[in-house]
Each structure stands twice: as C-alpha cells, then as structure tokens.
Amino acid sequence: MKIAFLGLGRMGTELALKLVDDHELTVWNRTAEKTEPLVSRGAAAASTPAEAVEGAELVITCLFGPDVVREVVIEPGLIPDGVTWADATTISPADAAAFADAVPGYVHTPVVGSLPPARAGKLGVYVGGADASRRSQVADVVSPWAAANPSRLKEVDTATGAAVGKLLANLALAVTIEGFKEALYLGESQGLSPEQVVDMLGSTGLEFIVNMKSPFLLGERSTSPGDFTADAIAKDARLMLASSDKDLPAVSAALASLEAQQDAGRGDEDFSTVVVNR
Numbered sequence: 001m002k003i004a005f006l007g008l009g010r011m012g013t014e015l016a017l018k019l020v021d022d023h024e025l026t027v028w029n030r031t032a033e034k035t036e037p038l039v040s041r042g043a044a045a046a047s048t049p050a051e052a053v054e055g056a057e058l059v060i061t062c063l064f065g066p067d068v069v070r071e072v073v074i075e076p077g078l079i080p081d082g083v084t085w086a087d088a089t090t091i092s093p094a095d096a097a098a099f100a101d102a103v104p105g106y107v108h109t110p111v112v113g114s115l116p117p118a119r120a121g122k123l124g125v126y127v128g129g130a131d132a133s134r135r136s137q138v139a140d141v142v143s144p145w146a147a148a149n150p151s152r153l154k155e156v157d158t159a160t161g162a163a164v165g166k167l168l169a170n171l172a173l174a175v176t177i178e179g180f181k182e183a184l185y186l187g188e189s190q191g192l193s194p195e196q197v198v199d200m201l202g203s204t205g206l207e208f209i210v211n212m213k214s215p216f217l218l219g220e221r222s223t224s225p226g227d228f229t230a231d232a233i234a235k236d237a238r239l240m241l242a243s244s245d246k247d248l249p250a251v252s253a254a255l256a257s258l259e260a261q262q263d264a265g266r267g268d269e270d271f272s273t274v275v276v277n278r
Contacts, residue, residue: 008028009034011088018118019060019142025038026056059085064089086127087099088110088111090232100159105131108163118145128157128160129157136155174254216270223266226270230273237255257274261277
C-alpha cells in the first residue's frame with residue numbers, strides 16, 4: 001500500500017519502521033533529519049505534508065497533540081477526498097469527534113506503551129472509527145505494532161472510544177508515578193533507602209510502574225533520552241483533566257509533579273525524572 005506517514009518523533013519513528021518493509025512509505029517530519037532512519041530503509045522523504053500525501057492510499061499521523069494535528073492536517077484540509085486517515089496522536093475524545101466530523105475517512109489509532117514495546121511489536125493499539133471497512137483496513141496495516149501480542153490490538157466502533165482508551169492507559173502511568181514518588185517520600189522519612197523502598201513495593205499495586213522506572217531511579221539508565229518524556233505525559237494529563245466532568249485530584253497531583261520537572265528544564269527527559277529528581 002502507498003502510505004504517507006507524518007510525524008517522526010520517538011514513537012512515530014518506531015511505528016513507521018514497523019511498516020516500511022511491507023509498504024511504499026513516504027515520510028514527512030518538521031525536522032527533516034528525523035526522516036533519515038526511514039529513508040535508509042527505503043522510504044521516500046517529502047518536504048511538505050501536502051507532498052507526502054499526494055497519491056497516498058492511506059495517511060498515518062503521529063504528531064505531538066491535537067493542536068499540531070489541527071495545524072498540519074485540519075486547517076489546510078490535507079486529507080484527499082476518499083482517503084483513509086489513521087491518526088496515532090494522543091488526543092481528547094472531543095478532538096477525536098471533531099476530527100471525525102471534519103474528515104469522513106478518520107480512524108483513531110492511538111498506541112499504548114513506550115519505546116521498548118514499540119520496538120518489540122508489543123504495543124497496545126486502539127483502532128476506532130464508525131466505518132467498519134476503514135477500521136478493518138487500518139487494523140490490518142498497523143497489526144505489526146502489536147504483532148507479538150495480537151490480543152492487544154482492539155477495534156472499537158468510534159474514534160472517541162479509542163481516545164478514551166488511550167487516556168485511561170496514560171492516566172494509570174501518571175497517577176502511579178506520583179504514587180511511586182510519594183512512596184519514596186514516605187519510606188525515606190522513616191529512614192529507608194530508595195533500594196529498600198523499591199524492594200518493598202514488589203507485589204503491590206505499584207509494582208508495574210516500579211519495575212518500569214526503578215532502573216532510572218537506581219542509576220541503571222539515564223533519563224535522557226529515556227522512553228516517554230515528561231512533556232508528553234504532562235500534555236496527556238492536561239487532556240485528561242479537560243475531558244472529565246469530575247475533579248481528578250490524583251491526575252492534578254501528577255501533573256504538578258510533571259510541571260515541576262518541566263520548570264526545571266527536564267521536560268524532554270523520561271518521565272521517571274519525577275522520582276529521580278524529586
């Protein structure tokens with residue numbers, strides 16, 4: 001299939017690399033050098049989004065939030081008539097509804113997971129849209145993103161449903177990293193080392209985030225570049241707060257911790273910086 005892929009940040013690059021061997025890919029990124037890993041694998045690089053989508057049978061986007069989607073896709077009317085648009089950007093349910101209204105071929109395809117599972121084909125993937133045939137086509141194309149665990153690719157019948165699924169997944173990350181930070185505060189106040197706190201948190205409700213982020217805390221990995229930035233999950237937390245009609249105090253606390261890292265100039269580091277630089 002002739003595919004235009006727009007947005008080659010950390011995750012976008014990994015997603016595109018899973019498709020480049022099986023499809024005719026034309027890629028675009030605002031920072032042109034980021035197209036090089038795909039070009040070296042056989043993709044063509046476009047200088048503009050309009051050039052990228054010319055003649056494409058499918059357009060895939062993985063951009064930094066809904067504002068960028070509006071700027072790059074919606075406002076210029078980028079998607080050609082009749083072409084399916086699969087959007088892997090993390091957005092709110094309201095954004096998903098608006099994009100689906102603007103582009104009849106819209107299918108929302110957010111992914112759940114960070115760079116290591118992306119490289120291993122172990123991402124969760126939501127494929128959401130009202131048109132079952134387009135949804136099925138997109139699910140087939142993006143199946144390599146979840147190839148090692150196909151049950152994690154889930155079709156849902158609306159784009160908004162896919163958006164909710166992604167925000168729920170990232171809510172779990174946001175509130176558990178805040179819980180990990182506060183567990184460290186509690187343990188340290190009683191004389192425990194970070195290593196002891198990590199050990200005690202095994203087999204608790206925080207075990208997943210501790211296993212994921214303790215290598216950063218214990219100096220086994222650097223937070224730069226890391227897997228999932230504080231900037232990215234802070235942006236997602238703001239989408240969660242804007243999308244809920246009830247207060248989300250745990251998300252608000254997590255966002256405050258993430259914003260403290262952004263204010264300290266660590267927004268582009270892995271979000272484990274919340275516990276590393278607490």
